[in-house]
Amino acid sequence: MNRKLIKTWSLRVLVAWLLLSAASLFWVNNELRYMYGANTPVIDHNQFQSPQQLTVIQNVSVLATDGLSMLAGQTVLIDQGQIAAIGSNIEIPSGAAMLDGSGKYLIPGLIDSHVHLWESENDLLLYLANGITHIREMTGTSDHLAWREEIDNGRMGPSLFVTSPKLVTHGFFEGWFHALTRASVNIQQPSDVASTLESLRDKGYDAYKLGTMLTPENYRAINTNASDIGVPAIGHFPISMSLDELATTEQAELAHIEELMKPLMREFGSLRNQRSDEFLAYVESRSEQLIDDLLASDIAVTSTLIINESFYTQKFDLDAMLAEQPIEYVNPGVLEGSTMAGRGWLQGNNLYQLAPDTDPNDIPFIKQYWKTYATAQHILLKAMAKRGVKIMAGTDANVPVVVPGFSLHQELIALTKAGLSPAQSLLSATAVPADFMNSHAGRVAEGYRADLLLLNKNPLQDIKNTQTIDTVISNGRVVSRRQLDAMLDAIRQVNDDNRKIDIK
Secondary structure, three states, rough: OOOHHHHHHHHHHHHHHHHHHHHHHHHHHHHHHHHHOOOOOOOHHHHHHHEEOOEEEEEEEOOOOOOEEEEEEEEEEEEEOEEEEEEOOOOEEEEEEEEEEEOOOEEEOOOEEEEEEOOOOOOHHHHHHHHEEEEEEEEOOOHHHHHHHHHHHOOOOEEEEEEEEEOOOHHHHHHHHHHHHHOOEOOOOOHHHHHHHHHHHHHHHEEEEOOOOOOOHHHHHHHHHHHOOOOOOOOOOOOOOHHHHOOOOOEEEOOOOOOHHHHHHHHOOOOOOOHHHHHHHHHHHHHHHHHHHHHHHOOEEEHHHHHHHHHHHHOOHHHHHHOOOOOHHOOHHHOOOOOOOOOEEOOOOEEEOOOOOHHHHHHHHHHHHHHHHHHHHHHHHHHHHHHHHOEEEOEOOOOOOOOHHHHHHHHHHHHOOOOOOHHHHHHHHOOOHHHHHHOOOOOOOOOOOOOEEOOOOOOOHHHHHHEEEEEEEEEOEEHHHHHHHHHHHHHHHHHOOOOOOOOO
């Protein structure tokens, strides 16, 4: 074969390879976009727009600033997005819009401290329709930064606190793949940290997201540089490290209670041979030292109980669990997922379902393991609440089977079942995360941002009453029950119109 022919065929092979690679990347990108909800049409949010206006709520019971009691017979004046006055005998200005608060309860708007919007823009309305006026996006993108700016400029939706993409340590090619498919940032050595963090800060991210796959050297460099820059480092605790690090770390928050569980299990060893009781006793014995370290480093902890409590049922009775959730409000792409990525909520793509090739002899151990895993987190939660650790309610929304908006109310119920009082649970979704994010919200007090919920029943008597929403006030914009229902109807309709799988 002459050189010219070899050159011709080599060129053809190269062109074919390039075309195949381009087609593969296009297909992968399209699959990912669908899985993350980008293909679902975005609802016209302008139809729900409400102006800031001078508003008075009369004769309402108001949650006290310490969150422990209701103050009856109050009048609340809202002006230019802020709470201008509260009292039992304040002057009502002429021209104010009037809301009758008789028999109702005014609390701060709720905050979900751990969500994943992915590319599902309609979720912004879904949160607001559930009384959630602030969310903390835990895997931020440029889209989320743009949505945050639009909301800050008056668009209807919850205020956004946007963390950076997840910071990880991988080899070059693995890091490239994770950046493409999981929006992570690969840090290979400590010398890369300062410039990476400065770049993320300049893009506008509110915090740095720590991943589990970080070397100890990179983890410490990130925390030190974050502290110097003045942007908090939050998220996961690296699997390469022991819990002794908590006593001196500058990490500001742990994104899940289970971030403590994983290293505790590594310390303890296997749960096989019916060692659950021994492990739970071990967690009890370690809890006080862990809490000392959390308090010493002023580390907040986000709950995400319901997702961890769901692992058992997702493995052994997924269809029943899905039937109990309002999945009609979940973006169809997120719900159906992608076979390519093995990620979705339904049978076949569910990330947490029992593997079909599971050895039947292992099933008793798997059941025991996940029950113990949830119980151990309850032990830690109660001990942390008793000692005054900052607990923030978060849900990991859009992870199977956590429905955005609705899930925060379920999380509050789970927190009370695990041992918190209704007041403690409510604080974990109002004042505590608001203070952490420096949002000047989270309390019904003069000078605070007017993010409020008007409820028909008292949540201090039963935390389930956070669901009895009459009116949402978001940055001084009043949204009636009728408008909230219209938001929900619009989301349900656009989801139904864009399904590939019939969920009925």
